[in-house]
Amino acid sequence: MVGTPATPLCKVQRTPAMTPGGGPKVREEKILVTVRMRPLNQREQAMYDLIAWDCVDDHTIVFKNPNHERPANQYSFDRVFDPSSSTRKVYEDGAKDVALSALTGINATIFAYGQTSSGKTFTMRGITENAVKDIYEHIKNTQEREFVLKLSAMEIYNETVVDLLNRDSGCLRLLDDPEKGTIVEKLVEEVVKDSQHLKHLIGICEAQRQVGETALNDKSSRSHQIIRLTIESSLRENAECVKSFLASLNLVDLAGSERVSQTNADGVRLKEGSHINRSLLTLTTVIRKLSSGGKKSGHIPYRDSKLTRILQNSLGGNARTAIICTISPALSHVEQTRNTLTFATSAKEVINNAHVNMIISDKRLVKHLQKEVARLEAKLRTPEPTSASCLQSLLMEKELKIQE
Known part of the structure; x- marks a missing residue:
C-alpha cells in the first residue's frame, strides 16, 4: 500500500469544546461506558451452559446465581444492551455522539473491551461501518465546510507496533511530541478520497491483522488494532476564517483477555496471550488509578505498555471516549464476565477533559x-x-x- 508518512501538524490551539449541534461546552466529562451481552454461542449451547446474567433494564445487569453458589449482585452503566440488541442500536446509544465529535474538532476514541470470544471484533466492525456512514452523511450535509480525511492504522502484536497499511516498515517506534503527545514514527497516513475508498482501506487493515485459532475462538484476534481517522475541516475559500478544526477518531478493537485453562494455548498462542494479558492488565491499572482520584492520585503507568501510551490522550486527557464492554452470559465464564464488569465500573468514573482543536493553515x-x-x-x-x-x-x- 502506497502512502505518505504522517507529517507534523501545525501548533494546536485549544478552546473550550462544543458538542456537535452547538450543545453545552465539554470541559470535564466522564467516559461513556456501555455493556453488550451476546447470546450463548454454539460451544456454550453444546455444553448446555447456563445463562448466569440478566439485563433487567437499559442500565442494569444482574447476576442470576443459577446454582445459588454466589451472592446475587448487580451492576449499573450508562447503557446496557441485551442479546437482542442490534449493533446499530449499540452504535446509536453507545458510540455515535462520541464518534461524530471528531467532525467538530474534538478528539474521540471508541473501543471494545472484554474476554476473548465475547464479541468485540463483531461489535467494532459494526461501529466502524456505522460511523463511516454517518461521517459522510454529515459531510454531505455540511456544504459550507471543506473536509480532508486521512487514515492510519496499526496493530500492537506481542508489544510491537506494526503499520497495517505498510507491514514492510517493520516495528515502529513511539516518540514523544510536545504538542501531540505520543506519536508513532513513520506511520503511513493515507488521504481518503471518498467513503468507498475509506471502506477499502479499512478492509485492507482488517485483512492484515494477526488472528489465530484457540479453543474458544476459531478466529481469535492476537493483537490490539487501532484505526485512526484524522479529520480536518475549514470554511470554504470565500470565507474570512483561517482556522480549521482538526481531530482524530480512534476506533480500537482490543484483543481479549485469556485464561490458558480455557484457551488451551501453547507455543506461539501462549506467548501472544501473555502479551495480551499484560497490556490489558496495564490498561486496567491505568483505569483504576484514574477512577480513584485521577492524575492527582499519583503516578499513572501509561508508559508500562504500548497500548496505554498510544491511548493516553483518550484516558483522562483531551478526548471524548466511549468504551463498549462485551460479555458472555454463560455460567462457565462468570469470573471473566465479573472482571469485565469490574473494569467497566472503574472506567465510568474516569474523567476526560476534551477541547476543540483548531489549527491555522499557513496556506489559508x-x-x-x-x-x-x-x-x-x-x-x-x-x-x-x-x-x-x-x-x-x-x-x-x-x-x-x-x-x-
Whole structure:
C-alpha cells in the first residue's frame, strides 16, 4: 500500500469544546461506558451452559446465581444492551455522539473491551461501518465546510507496533511530541478520497491483522488494532476564517483477555496471550488509578505498555471516549464476565477533559493576508485625508506577516 508518512501538524490551539449541534461546552466529562451481552454461542449451547446474567433494564445487569453458589449482585452503566440488541442500536446509544465529535474538532476514541470470544471484533466492525456512514452523511450535509480525511492504522502484536497499511516498515517506534503527545514514527497516513475508498482501506487493515485459532475462538484476534481517522475541516475559500478544526477518531478493537485453562494455548498462542494479558492488565491499572482520584492520585503507568501510551490522550486527557464492554452470559465464564464488569465500573468514573482543536493553515492565512493587502492598497489609492497614514501603516504590517 502506497502512502505518505504522517507529517507534523501545525501548533494546536485549544478552546473550550462544543458538542456537535452547538450543545453545552465539554470541559470535564466522564467516559461513556456501555455493556453488550451476546447470546450463548454454539460451544456454550453444546455444553448446555447456563445463562448466569440478566439485563433487567437499559442500565442494569444482574447476576442470576443459577446454582445459588454466589451472592446475587448487580451492576449499573450508562447503557446496557441485551442479546437482542442490534449493533446499530449499540452504535446509536453507545458510540455515535462520541464518534461524530471528531467532525467538530474534538478528539474521540471508541473501543471494545472484554474476554476473548465475547464479541468485540463483531461489535467494532459494526461501529466502524456505522460511523463511516454517518461521517459522510454529515459531510454531505455540511456544504459550507471543506473536509480532508486521512487514515492510519496499526496493530500492537506481542508489544510491537506494526503499520497495517505498510507491514514492510517493520516495528515502529513511539516518540514523544510536545504538542501531540505520543506519536508513532513513520506511520503511513493515507488521504481518503471518498467513503468507498475509506471502506477499502479499512478492509485492507482488517485483512492484515494477526488472528489465530484457540479453543474458544476459531478466529481469535492476537493483537490490539487501532484505526485512526484524522479529520480536518475549514470554511470554504470565500470565507474570512483561517482556522480549521482538526481531530482524530480512534476506533480500537482490543484483543481479549485469556485464561490458558480455557484457551488451551501453547507455543506461539501462549506467548501472544501473555502479551495480551499484560497490556490489558496495564490498561486496567491505568483505569483504576484514574477512577480513584485521577492524575492527582499519583503516578499513572501509561508508559508500562504500548497500548496505554498510544491511548493516553483518550484516558483522562483531551478526548471524548466511549468504551463498549462485551460479555458472555454463560455460567462457565462468570469470573471473566465479573472482571469485565469490574473494569467497566472503574472506567465510568474516569474523567476526560476534551477541547476543540483548531489549527491555522499557513496556506489559508497567506491567502487571507494577500486579500487584505489588496483591499488596503485599493483603499489607499482613494484615501480620506485623515486615514492615509493609518492605511499605510496597516499595509506595511500585513506585508510583513506575509513575508514571515
